[in-house]
Amino acid sequence: MSLIPETAIRNTLADQRLQSAIYTATGRLVEKRKEVTSPAVLPDYQELRAQANAIKKHTVENLDYYLELFEKNVLRNGGKVVWCRDATEVADFILRLAKERGARLIVKSKSMTTEEINLNERLAHHGLEAVETDLGEYILQLAEERPYHIIVPALHKTRYDVAEIFTRKLGVEREVVIERQTLIARRVLREKFLAADIGVSGANFLVADSGSVTVVENEGNARLSTTAPKIHIAVAGIEKLIPRAQDLATFLKLLGRSATGQPLTVYTSVLSGPRRAHEIDGPDEFYVVLVDNGRTKLLADVEKRQSLFCIRCGACLNICPVYRKIGGHNYPWVYSGPIGAIITPQYHGVMEDSWLPFASSLCGACEEVCPVQIEIPKILLLLRAEVIRAKAREGKDRLEKLTFRLWAWLMQHPKLFELAGTAGAGLLGVSAEDRWIGQPPGGLAFGPLKAWLSEREMPAPAPKSFRQLWRRRRKAHGA
Amino acid sequence: MARETILHRVRTALGRSAGQDPPPAPPARIRIPDVSLEERIQNFRTALEALAGHVFVADSPAGALSYVAALIEGKSAVASNAPLLAEIGVPSLPGVHAGIEEREELRRLCASADFGVTGADYALADTGSLVMISSKEEARMISLLPPVHIALVRKERLLTSLDELFAVEPVPSARTSSMVIITGPSRTADIEQMLVRGVHGPGQVHAIIV
Numbered sequence: 019m020s021l022i023p024e025t026a027i028r029n030t031l032a033d034q035r036l037q038s039a040i041y042t043a044t045g046r047l048v049e050k051r052k053e054v055t056s057p058a059v060l061p062d063y064q065e066l067r068a069q070a071n072a073i074k075k076h077t078v079e080n081l082d083y084y085l086e087l088f089e090k091n092v093l094r095n096g097g098k099v100v101w102c103r104d105a106t107e108v109a110d111f112i113l114r115l116a117k118e119r120g121a122r123l124i125v126k127s128k129s130m131t132t133e134e135i136n137l138n139e140r141l142a143h144h145g146l147e148a149v150e151t152d153l154g155e156y157i158l159q160l161a162e163e164r165p166y167h168i169i170v171p172a173l174h175k176t177r178y179d180v181a182e183i184f185t186r187k188l189g190v191e192r193e194v195v196i197e198r199q200t201l202i203a204r205r206v207l208r209e210k211f212l213a214a215d216i217g218v219s220g221a222n223f224l225v226a227d228s229g230s231v232t233v234v235e236n237e238g239n240a241r242l243s244t245t246a247p248k249i250h251i252a253v254a255g256i257e258k259l260i261p262r263a264q265d266l267a268t269f270l271k272l273l274g275r276s277a278t279g280q281p282l283t284v285y286t287s288v289l290s291g292p293r294r295a296h297e298i299d300g301p302d303e304f305y306v307v308l309v310d311n312g313r314t315k316l317l318a319d320v321e322k323r324q325s326l327f328c329i330r331c332g333a334c335l336n337i338c339p340v341y342r343k344i345g346g347h348n349y350p351w352v353y354s355g356p357i358g359a360i361i362t363p364q365y366h367g368v369m370e371d372s373w374l375p376f377a378s379s380l381c382g383a384c385e386e387v388c389p390v391q392i393e394i395p396k397i398l399l400l401l402r403a404e405v406i407r408a409k410a411r412e413g414k415d416r417l418e419k420l421t422f423r424l425w426a427w428l429m430q431h432p433k434l435f436e437l438a439g440t441a442g443a444g445l446l447g448v449s450a451e452d453r454w455i456g457q458p459p460g461g462l463a464f465g466p467l468k469a470w471l472s473e474r475e476m477p478a479p480a481p482k483s484f485r486q487l488w489r490r491r492r493k494a495h496g497a
Numbered sequence: 498m499a500r501e502t503i504l505h506r507v508r509t510a511l512g513r514s515a516g517q518d519p520p521p522a523p524p525a526r527i528r529i530p531d532v533s534l535e536e537r538i539q540n541f542r543t544a545l546e547a548l549a550g551h552v553f554v555a556d557s558p559a560g561a562l563s564y565v566a567a568l569i570e571g572k573s574a575v576a577s578n579a580p581l582l583a584e585i586g587v588p589s590l591p592g593v594h595a596g597i598e599e600r601e602e603l604r605r606l607c608a609s610a611d612f613g614v615t616g617a618d619y620a621l622a623d624t625g626s627l628v629m630i631s632s633k634e635e636a637r638m639i640s641l642l643p644p645v646h647i648a649l650v651r652k653e654r655l656l657t658s659l660d661e662l663f664a665v666e667p668v669p670s671a672r673t674s675s676m677v678i679i680t681g682p683s684r685t686a687d688i689e690q691m692l693v694r695g696v697h698g699p700g701q702v703h704a705i706i707v
Contacts, residue, residue, distance in 0.1 A: 043690055062528075072523040080519035082507045095670050101500040153696055154687035172687055180688055200685060200693040207697065212608060228670040238641060238683040238698025245637045245675075246604070256503065264525035264663045271659065278686075281544075282624045282659070285698065286678040290670030298636040299600045300674055310503045317510035 020350060022373040027348050036174055040345050043173045044336040050279025051333055051387065060275070069268050071391040074327035077259050081317070084226045084259045085308065091229025095291030097304035104311050105135030108253060111307060112137070112218070113144050115249070121146070121215030125207075125247065127233070127240035128152040129220025130330055131255050131309055133165060133352045137218075148218070149210050151239035153203050160187040166346035167354065168332040169277050174345065207239070217243035217301070221254035222273065222329065224306070228263040230290040231306060234273060234283045241285050250289070250301040256308050257326035263288070269329065272389035276331035312365035322397055325361050327390040334384035334394060340377055350374065356384035360397045368404045369412075375401035436485055443479040453478055527660045537622035537655050538706060545625030548681030549694065550702040552625075558585045561707045565614060565647060566590050568703065572611035574643075575603070578634045579616030581649050581707065587614055598633070607642035613699070615639050617650040619665075620704065623658040624680050627704060630666075631675035640679065646699040648679075652706050 030036060055063045077084050089099045102108045116124070124141065126132065126148055138159065141148045150159040154172035158165060160183045165171035175183075181194045184202060193199055219240050223232040231252040233240045244250045260269065266288070274280040293300030317323050335341045335355030346354040350371045351362045359374050368375070375398045384394040409415045428435050446455060454475040458467050482490075508514060532540070542552040555561035562585050569592055576587050576595040588595035593614070597603045607613060615635055619628040627648045631637050640646045656662055662678075669676040683698030694700040 039689075046690060066526070069523070069526045076519070076522050079511060080513070081511065082504050082513055082515075083517070083519045085504065085507070091670065095674065101503050103499045103502055107499060151697070152687070153685045157687070170687065170690070175688065177688055196688045196691045197693050199688060200696050204696055208608075211697075212604070228668045230670055236683070237685050237696045239696075241637070241641050241677065242697055245641060256507070261522045262525055262667075263669055264527055264667055267659045267663045268526050280680075282626060282678065282680040284680050284682070284684055286680075288669045288676040288678075289674065290676075291674050293631070293674050296633040297631050297674060298598060298603060298633060299638050300631060304674075308503070310499075310506065314503065314506035314510055317507060323510075 020371055022377070023348050023350075027344050030345050030348060031343060035176070036345065037343075039174055039176070040342055043167075043170060044342050047170075047277075047279065047332075047336040051276055051336070054275045054279050054281060060271075066268055066272055067389055067391050070272055070329075070389055071327065073260060073265050073268065074390050075324070077261055078257065078317070078323055078326050081256065081259065084261060085256060088224055088226040088229060088259055088306075089308075091227065092291065092304075092306055093229075095229045095304075096294075097229070097291040097306060100305055100307045102307055102309050102311070104309075105137070105140070108132075108135055108307055108309060108311075109137060109140035112141065112216075112251060113146065115251075115305075116141075116146055116216060119215065119249065121249070123210065123214045124148040124216045124218055125210050125214040125239075125243045126150050126155075126218045127220065127235065127243040128155050128171070129218070129253055130165075130168060130352060131220055131253050131311075132218065135309070135311060137253070149207070149214075151207050151211070151243055152235070152237060153200060153239075156203055156207065157183060160184070164347070164352055167335055168330050168357075170332070174347075211239075211242045211246045214243075214247045216249045216251060217245075217247040218251045218253060219244050221252045221258050221306070223260050223266060223269060224254055224258045225263050225266065225288070226259055226261050228288070228290055230263065230288045232266060233287045233289065234270070234285065235287075236278075236280075236284040238285060241287055244287060244289055245300055248301055249303045249305070250292075251305045251307060252289070253307045253309060256310055256313050257328075273329055273331055276329075276333040276387065276389040316361070316364045319400075321393075322360075322364060322400060324392050325357075325364060325397060327392050328357050328361070329390060330357075331389055333387040333389065337383040337387050339379060339381060339383070344377075356394045356398075357392075360392075360394055360401065363401050363404075368401055369408050372405045372409070375399075375405060436483070439479075439483055443483075446479065525663075527664050529657060529661045529664060532622065532657050534652065534655070537657060538652070540622040541620055541625055541655060541704070541706070543625075544623065545681060545702070545704055548625060550625060550681050550704060552704050552706070554706045558707065561649060561705050562586050562590070564703075564705055565649075568645075568647060569593070569612045569614075573609070574612035574614055574647075575606045575610045575639050577613075577615040577636060577639050579649075580634065581616045581651060582614060585649065585707070587649075597636075603636055603638055604642075607638040610643045612645045612647055613639035613641070613643035614647045615649075617648040617704070618654065619662060620650045620655045620706070621658055621662060621678070622655055625704075626678050626680040627702075628662060629675075629677045629679060630669075630673045631677075632673060637675055637677070640677075641698055644695060644699055645701040645703070646679075646682075647703045647705065649705045649707055655706065
């Protein structure tokens with residue numbers, strides 16, 4: 019069980035540069051998304067959301083059927099499907115294959131699922147070099163950090179940070195011009211692409227009827243990773259399935275728009291098996307690794323299973339008032355923002371990071387922008403209830419229970435209630451001009467009251483209580 | 498082993514049994530508006546130019562050829578085996594490597610060429626996209642490794658949108674291992690959200706409608 023990382027959060031809040039970086043980046047993404055989903059530009063946006071939700075719901079509710087159909091069609095296309103219960107099994111499979119094929123170098127395109135299972139570290143541990151090729155991911159791999167954002171992984175890095183990282187790790191001369199930094203990465207990574215034995219990609223969608231892996235990207239690194247090496251391995255969570263290639267028409271229109279405000283990302287690859295006999299290039303071997311790693315735990319609950327509809331667009335992060343203040347690294351796992359707050363507790367158990375479902379104002383903005391209509395606030399509430407129940411079971415709620423019992427007793431005794439009110443107001447010692455109380459009075463500057471008031475203000479008690487006013491009124495009217 | 502465990506977990510959670518058919522899926526949502534060719538060309542141009550791509554509408558094969566010739570003059574290019582390119586005469590332009598059927602040779606040439614010239618199986622008007630289907634006529638690397646991609650597409654292959662693409666190609670794996678939709682030049686905004694083109698794929702894209 020971990021506590022809320024208060025110090026780290028305070029550090030983020032105090033870091034003006036970081037605050038402005040998060041605010042600017044997410045603000046820009048919010049604006050771009052709004053533009054391309056507006057009724058004038060995309061009149062059927064709401065219908066597309068409803069369709070995407072219906073398709074995801076149907077697929078998740080019949081997931082075993084679509085997994086088997088997908089597998090059958092991948093085999094028909096000449097590919098192989100590898101099922102993995104957890105992170106270790108994924109790493110074991112890749113290591114075994116690399117050993118059998120004498121592979122040393124792996125190029126990787128962006129994949130949250132491989133982040134989730136710490137694949138690079140596991141491979142490196144066994145002497146395999148796995149290079150991230152998405153520019154942002156590459157910078158973070160050199161910096162040895164995890165992604166700050168689902169789609170803008172290096173959101174928190176400035177060009178000066180990048181210059182320092184490149185100089186230190188690549189031995190190049192200091193370069194602060196972004197275009198030239200990009201060229202440095204292109205040059206270094208181009209060699210890796212052409213020398214790599216295996217390409218590992220993620221998958222945005224697994225298409226059951228076509229047996230295809232769909233990957234969307236802007237840079238071309240995913241195309242290179244899945245084209246240049248002789249072996250392509252796509253690592254994907256089992257929830258990535260959709261029934262038909264025709265459903266891509268719906269999902270692709272939503273994904274790019276929700277993620278970066280693009281009607282379509284630059285490259286959308288629909289990959290179906292190794293190269294065919296008549297094709298000139300492409301990989302000779304094609305594997306799809308289907309990963310559970312906790313996903314099946316999310317399936318049992320009819321309400322909460324919608325968490326698996328997520329297409330990882332990041333729109334909920336950008337719009338979230340909490341993410342926009344505390345950033346990506348203060349969330350306990352690789353998934354940050356509202357979606358991270360609902361899936362992390364379900365993967366790891368609610369008591370692991372029990373503070374997480376509470377770190378929300380329940381404003382509902384996340385649900386409003388979600389392209390697949392996940393009811394994030396509702397799931398947060400369900401998780402809160404689970405945390406409370408779990409705490410009760412562990413007897414961790416004694417103070418709270420006692421307080422409420424005392425409160426209930428007081429409420430049932432009007433005379434005492436009034437006395438307590440007068441005493442409380444007296445204790446606070448406020449004058450008639452005070453409207454708000456931001457500081458606990460001397461004697462009460464401890465415990466929950468102090469903590470509560472540290473981030474909030476409380477309305478000052480009125481000079482005359484309601485009961486006093488009521489009595490005076492009755493007297494004046496001669497009752 | 499893992500396969501059975503995962504499927505078992507899924508079925509237990511969902512209350513389904515092995516081999517049980519699902520209820521019918523919600524129908525796929527495909528909408529194809531009737532848009533004239535003129536309008537499709539105009540939309541394609543607007544969309545691709547907004548992404549800093551270049552669009553040239555050739556009124557004759559000769560016009561297309563001279564556009565390509567002017568672009569690649571004095572430089573090296575790799576051309577795909579698309580019949581459209583042969584019809585127009587791209588393979589015989591100076592500096593053009595064509596007719597390559599061997600993977601390693603293709604890769605070597607593409608890694609050093611200034612231009613990649615290909616056909617495109619379709620173009621999508623709404624988004625300014627080129628659709629590349631891998632075959633013996635079209636290799637994947639030619640539109641990927643060189644810094645500039647030139648694609649020629651027949652005007653009757655200009656579809657309205659993604660919906661129409663998936664209406665004519667409902668199951669991509671039926672004919673290819675790779676269908677790629679290219680929408681503008683390669684780009685990134687990973688450092689300070691500054692847009693930079695040509696990070697891994699081509700930084701320039703020319704679409705020629707024939």
